[in-house]
Amino acid sequence: MSDNTTPPAHDKVHSGPVKTPKQLLLTVFFSFVAPIFIMIGLVYYVTASPQPAAGTGNPEKALAARIQKIGMIEIRDANRELKGGEEVYNAQCSACHAVGLLGSPKFGDAVAWGPRIKTGYELLLTSAVKGKNAMGAQGGGAFEDLEIGRAVVYMANAAGATFDEPAAPVAVAETAQ
Template sequence: MSDNSQATAHEEDHTGPVKTPKQLLLAAFFSFVIPIFVIIGLVYYVTSANKPAAGSVNVEKATAERIQKVGMVEIRDANREMKSGEEVYKAQCAACHAVGAAGAPKFGDAGAWGARVKTGFDALYNSAIKGKGAMGAQAGGDFSDYEIGRAVVFLANAGGGKFDEPKKPEPAAK
């Protein structure tokens, strides 16, 4: 082998796939353009799956759901006729106290109510208002605290208590 052929063979070993300036420009162009189109395609694919069909969204309802109030104010008639202890018991308390569900003392069971009656009206009333054991808090429900107090007296007196009915609260001064 001649020295000249060795030099040519040596140069060919170090050359890459790009042999002309045109190939270099095409390689540079496609190395930037193809990834951009791939990224655009992936973005389109990912975002298109979450789009609802045209006309399938009730815009007014969707807007109302997004801006709905966190809380609400309920205005009740303060001058309504107050329910008796028996009426409140039947509406609110009888579900558990009539059958003794979840450990509730049964209506009229003097043995079950005896120890509770000894704690006094205030303790029984606070248990009813704030909740105790499996019984949830009764305050803030369909009945006023005064009506809950009347139900406590009705239940406790049926179980052997001798409590007087709570006094009706005075209307707030205007």
């Protein structure tokens, strides 16, 4: 029997290439641990590479979008008391307009507001309701248009305009049961 005559060869065939504890450790490392790191690296590579850096196109807009209160949920009560201009301004508009953030006309700054006020209340209201450049619709808020109108009047009048406060709709409360 050739097996009996050559025992060392027989051992070799069954023991495989791993002979020392050090080799065993290396084998375990390269077959189990290293692939995990390679996979993590690949995942980072795949998820990170195609995205352009945030805000490279329009950094001001990106900043405005980031700091705006988006995704807010407001359960609107149709009969709730509408907020006044100052209240809306403090809640929503002052974030930018109090300091002139992103190039917004600063509160009370007659020079910045002058040319805008000349365009008329309707246009300012449209800008505020629908958004303009770095300012999102309603400055990112969720108000009734009338409340935005009041805030526009509050801000414009503080900078020298003499707009009338937009009137509340009449008789809504009487018809609603």
